[in-house]
Amino acid sequence: MKYKGYKGQLLTVDLSSGKIDRRGLEETTLEKYIGGRGLAARILYDEIKAKTDPYSVDNRLLFITGPAAGTLIPTSGQYGVGTKSPLTGGLSVGFAGGHWANNLKFAGYDGVLFWGQSPKPVYLLINDDRVELLDVGHLWGKNTDQTEEILKKELGPGFEIASIGLAGENAVAYATICNEQHAVGRAGQGAVMGWMNLKAVAVRGTGNVEMGLSGKTGIKEAFFLHKTIRENPIRAGFRDVGTTGMLDPINEAAGQPCFNFKKTYFPDVSKINSDKMRPWFQRFESCSGCPVACGSITKFKLDGADYITERIEHQSVGALATNCGISDLPKVFQAHDLCDKYGIDTISAGLSIAWAMECFENGILSTSETDGMELKFGNAEVLKPLVEKIARKEGIGKLLAKGVREASRELGRGSEKYAMHVKGLEMPGYDPRAFFGMALNLATTARGADHNKAFTIAAEFLGVLGDYDRFAYEGKPELVKRMQDSTVMIDSIIMCMFTVDLGISVDLYARAVNIATGMDINADDVYIIGDRVNTLERMFNIREGIDASQDRLPDRFANEPASDPEGHTVDISRMLPEYYKLRGWDENGVPTSEHLQKLGLNL
Amino acid sequence: MLSFAREKCVNCRICEMVCSFRFTDSIHPSVAAIRIGREEGKWGTPYAMVCNLCEGLDGYKCVDACPEGALSLSGGVIAWNAEKCTRCEECVDVCPQKAVVFDRQTDRINICDLCGGKPLCIEWCPEGAISL
Numbered sequence: 001m002k003y004k005g006y007k008g009q010l011l012t013v014d015l016s017s018g019k020i021d022r023r024g025l026e027e028t029t030l031e032k033y034i035g036g037r038g039l040a041a042r043i044l045y046d047e048i049k050a051k052t053d054p055y056s057v058d059n060r061l062l063f064i065t066g067p068a069a070g071t072l073i074p075t076s077g078q079y080g081v082g083t084k085s086p087l088t089g090g091l092s093v094g095f096a097g098g099h100w101a102n103n104l105k106f107a108g109y110d111g112v113l114f115w116g117q118s119p120k121p122v123y124l125l126i127n128d129d130r131v132e133l134l135d136v137g138h139l140w141g142k143n144t145d146q147t148e149e150i151l152k153k154e155l156g157p158g159f160e161i162a163s164i165g166l167a168g169e170n171a172v173a174y175a176t177i178c179n180e181q182h183a184v185g186r187a188g189q190g191a192v193m194g195w196m197n198l199k200a201v202a203v204r205g206t207g208n209v210e211m212g213l214s215g216k217t218g219i220k221e222a223f224f225l226h227k228t229i230r231e232n233p234i235r236a237g238f239r240d241v242g243t244t245g246m247l248d249p250i251n252e253a254a255g256q257p258c259f260n261f262k263k264t265y266f267p268d269v270s271k272i273n274s275d276k277m278r279p280w281f282q283r284f285e286s287c288s289g290c291p292v293a294c295g296s297i298t299k300f301k302l303d304g305a306d307y308i309t310e311r312i313e314h315q316s317v318g319a320l321a322t323n324c325g326i327s328d329l330p331k332v333f334q335a336h337d338l339c340d341k342y343g344i345d346t347i348s349a350g351l352s353i354a355w356a357m358e359c360f361e362n363g364i365l366s367t368s369e370t371d372g373m374e375l376k377f378g379n380a381e382v383l384k385p386l387v388e389k390i391a392r393k394e395g396i397g398k399l400l401a402k403g404v405r406e407a408s409r410e411l412g413r414g415s416e417k418y419a420m421h422v423k424g425l426e427m428p429g430y431d432p433r434a435f436f437g438m439a440l441n442l443a444t445t446a447r448g449a450d451h452n453k454a455f456t457i458a459a460e461f462l463g464v465l466g467d468y469d470r471f472a473y474e475g476k477p478e479l480v481k482r483m484q485d486s487t488v489m490i491d492s493i494i495m496c497m498f499t500v501d502l503g504i505s506v507d508l509y510a511r512a513v514n515i516a517t518g519m520d521i522n523a524d525d526v527y528i529i530g531d532r533v534n535t536l537e538r539m540f541n542i543r544e545g546i547d548a549s550q551d552r553l554p555d556r557f558a559n560e561p562a563s564d565p566e567g568h569t570v571d572i573s574r575m576l577p578e579y580y581k582l583r584g585w586d587e588n589g590v591p592t593s594e595h596l597q598k599l600g601l602n603l
Numbered sequence: 604m605l606s607f608a609r610e611k612c613v614n615c616r617i618c619e620m621v622c623s624f625r626f627t628d629s630i631h632p633s634v635a636a637i638r639i640g641r642e643e644g645k646w647g648t649p650y651a652m653v654c655n656l657c658e659g660l661d662g663y664k665c666v667d668a669c670p671e672g673a674l675s676l677s678g679g680v681i682a683w684n685a686e687k688c689t690r691c692e693e694c695v696d697v698c699p700q701k702a703v704v705f706d707r708q709t710d711r712i713n714i715c716d717l718c719g720g721k722p723l724c725i726e727w728c729p730e731g732a733i734s735l
Contacts, residue, residue: 070630072620099616106632149645157640180646208623208631208708215628219621223727226617230729285646286615291729293613297646308645 002027004210005067005516006035007108010043011131013124015196016057016116020131025110032600034513035066035110037491038533040082040093043113045536045603050543054086054188055171055195061114063104063162063201064093066494067516069288070105070209072222074229075496077101077288085187087173087348087403088424088448090541092187095491097287097295098179100160106205118197123151123163126203136199140169143341144178151202163200164190165343167391171195172401174348174426181310181340182287187425187447190343212518221515225508230291232503234464238294239284241274243314243498246457248273250314251322253461253470254564255434257427258322259377260354261420261556264431265563268327272317276329281311290496302330309337315451318429319350324357325377335383342391351426352400352407353386358418364411371395423448423541423550432553432570433562435460437468437476439570440579441484443551446537452497454483464501471568477579485530489513492533532599535583535591539603548589551576604658604679604735605637605715605722607651611732614639614649618724618733625723626713627706634706636715637724637733651733654681654702654715665694665703665714673712680716688712 001008012021025039033039040062052058061083068076079101082093104112107128114124121140122133139147143165151161160179167175168190176185177193185191211218229235237245250256251269258266270276280300286293296311312333320339321332339346353375359365360375367374371389373382373396389397399407404419404426420427425448432439437456445453459466459479468475489509490497493516504512506523513521521529541547553572561567580587584595596603616632616639623635632638636654641647656676657663665681666674673687674694694703694712704713715722717735725733 072624072630077616099614102616145645153643206633208627208629208634210629211624218628219624219723226727226729283610284613286613288616289620290615291617293615293730 003030003067003517003519004212005071006030007105007110007209009109011109011112011126013112013114013133014116015114015118015122015133015198018118018133020133023113031519032529032532034489034492034529036064036080036494037082037093038488038529039492040064040080041091041533041536041540044082044084044091045540047113048084052084054084054089054192057116059084059115059192061189061192061196061198062111064111065101065105066492068493068495068512069101071211071516072218073289073493073495073512073516074226075287075290075292075499076494077290078494078496079104080491080494081177081184081189083189083192086171086191087188089544090423090446090448090546091537092189092447093491094184094186094189095494095497096177096179096182096184097290097496098160098182099288100162100179100203101494102288103160103203103205105209106207107203108205108207112201114196114198117195121197121199123198123200123202125155126201128204128206139199141166144343145341147200148180151200155202155204159202159204161200161202164193165341165391167342167344168194170391170393170401172344172390172393173403173406174345176343176345178340178343183340183343183345185343186345186347186450211516213515218515221511225504225512225515226291228503228508229499234501235292238292238498238502241278242294242296242311244274244277244312244317246314247317250430253434254562255431255461256322257318257429257431259325260323260351260358260418261427261431261554262358262560263563264434266322271327272321272329272332277312285310287496292498292502294498298333300330300333302334307334307337309333310340312336315429316346316350319347319354319426320383322429323350323354324383326380326383327378328380331380331383335387338384338387342387344387344391347428348403348426349387349390351420352390352404353383355404355408355415355418355420356396356400359411359415364413364415369396417555420554420556421449422553423546425449430457431562432557433568434564435470436473436570436575437470437479439553439557439572440476440480440575443553443572443576444480444579445484446534446541452487454480454487455497455500456480456483458501459483462501473574477575477582481579481582482527484534485527488530488533489526492529528599531583532601535595535599536601538585538591539601542590551589604656605653605717605724606734607653608732608734609648609650611730612639612649612651613730614641615729617727617729621723621727625718626711627709631706631708634704634713636702636704636713638701652701655700656681657699660699664697664699668693668697681714682716683712683714685711
């Protein structure tokens with residue numbers, strides 16, 4: 001392997017036969033896709049045949065690192081997990097932090113590719129070059145925190161565990177995979193893992209990773225990136241309250257979705273904002289290689305008892321609190337904690353509950369169908385039982401575990417208009433009517449409504465990456481395309497998404513690749529690689545029949561005004577034609593053969 | 604010697620990564636001269652394994668244990684003599700801090716030498732948890 005930063009091999013695991021093998025990575029592939037999300041898109045496009053049932057032996061589940069993992073690149077401790085999503089039917093690659101990624105690299109692997117279905121529940125043990133599937137009968141039925149605790153005790157110090165909880169075992173369509181409450185799996189990676197009868201991947205690595213730049217140059221160059229983040233003024237905010245610091249300003253801008261996106265301003269915000277939770281933070285906790293440490297061990301009281309959990313994210317507050325109209329913060333923390341333990345995506349869980357609440361308030365659901373619960377907006381008492389019912393697929397939880405698109409199709413009765421999703425993925429907590437660039441991004445990403453595929457809020461609102469009028473259509477197609485393309489590099493070298501707000505420019509992402517790998521790429525290459533990967537992900541979806549008709553937002557955003565004084569709505573059809581054109585896609589949103597050729601995509 | 608403030612550590616592992624880079628020209632935390640461990644249980648409190656010159660004990664355990672005289676106190680740090688050393692790993696076994704490591708790949712014994720005066724881990728620790 002000419003390039004450093006990689007170990008040059010994937011583990012492959014056929015769970016049906018139990019056969020474990022190793023597969024080399026080609027240098028030319030790495031040049032075109034770098035690693036992480038880019039490499040996952042290529043591998044999964046090639047491996048998963050069109051129209052594969054996500055719950056079948058022909059699907060794939062790929063744990064993947066980027067060249068940054070295990071190196072001195074800051075925020076390097078992230079890994080991705082990709083699959084054909086049971087929630088959207090399209091490609092989904094998500095990311096989680098912690099210390100799992102570095103251990104996999106130090107054990108000698110860039111990723112692990114699973115397929116098949118084990119005849120009995122197992123976990124994969126990776127202890128450097130000792131790799132084996134082990135019986136996990138005693139862990140089946142346990143949640144992610146219990147699984148970690150038991151396996152860590154059994155295996156001894158140094159192991160990191162990524163596992164599924166009850167929700168993954170029961171194939172809840174938005175089940176996640178968790179390690180120390182770092183979750184990956186918006187769109188159901190945990191559900192695929194559960195179907196495969198794979199409970200956990202435990203890894204400990206004691207080997208080394210080389211960098212492209214060695215010696216004093218390597219130290220100096222990598223430290224420059226650390227210093228850039230450390231000296232950025234926004235770091236202090238992340239450190240203080242994490243992403244929940246966004247709640248007040250986004251709400252003040254009437255961009256905080258509430259009551260299942262009926263409103264965009266939450267009147268009771270002072271009951272749930274970061275000032276309210278700050279006293280609960282105990283001590284900070286970082287992912288590998290991160291000079292920010294935005295995580296915090298958090299202690300909250302509920303009904304006289306103490307609970308310890310990880311700090312909540314802005315997105316979880318948006319889904320479980322404001323979108324459900326709930327302002328009882330301890331109960332929101334409890335629901336978020338349970339979501340991590342059962343292994344459920346908090347956004348999809350919150351939006352599924354919010355959908356049920358709007359249905360209930362409009363007489364579409366009655367107490368005879370909600371296990372007797374009054375599913376009214378603001379009723380905090382239903383959060384815990386609903387999360388539990390979703391994880392166990394019991395009662396109303398059986399319906400909600402499908403996600404809002406499938407649940408509303410099944411229920412009918414006009415409930416479809418309350419299903420807030422794009423391509424089947426529930427919408428995050430930045431209201432499209434308040435940020436038109438975000439509206440276009442949410443409508444067009446292959447994964448569905450994923451705000452992290454182009455965090456335009458930085459350019460439209462925070463003033464970090466530009467000074468765009470958030471209500472303007474002009475310039476947004478270009479902004480979104482460029483940010484979607486540059487974000488591919490963050491996801492492919494795999495640095496933390498938050499670095500985009502912390503002074504790491506496109507030039508510096510290119511520099512990070514060069515430091516880690518010894519390649520020589522620049523900002524132009526970043527955009528080309530980003531274009532290639534976004535187009536490849538698009539082609540994956542088109543092969544599945546997910547076409548331009550799904551590049552849309554729920555009707556609510558065009559028809560019902562936001563809570564700002566002007567009562568904005570957003571019409572993405574005013575941006576889509578230009579966006580497609582900029583992308584080299586035809587008017588039907590299909591990449592042209594010339595564009596595919598230009599990107600070197602031979603499909 | 605280095606002093607480590609446990610209450611400031613956030614378990615980012617940057618110190619062990621950069622330390623190992625100096626010894627091995629690669630990132631190899633398991634052979635670093637400062638390594639971070641965690642107490643048992645969920646989010647166990649971090650602690651450091653790094654030479655503190657046998658503070659509070661009689662003598663220097665690794666120096667005393669070495670049958671070849673390959674280790675010595677020199678300029679306030681433990682100096683390692685590659686020629687005299689037979690890689691018997693007695694020093695590794697006796698260190699109360701688990702701060703002496705043998706790296707098979709580079710055939711070296713790694714002990715904190717304060718990077719010759721300006722420790723990288725201090726410069727790189729974003730939390731100010733390490734000091735001289």
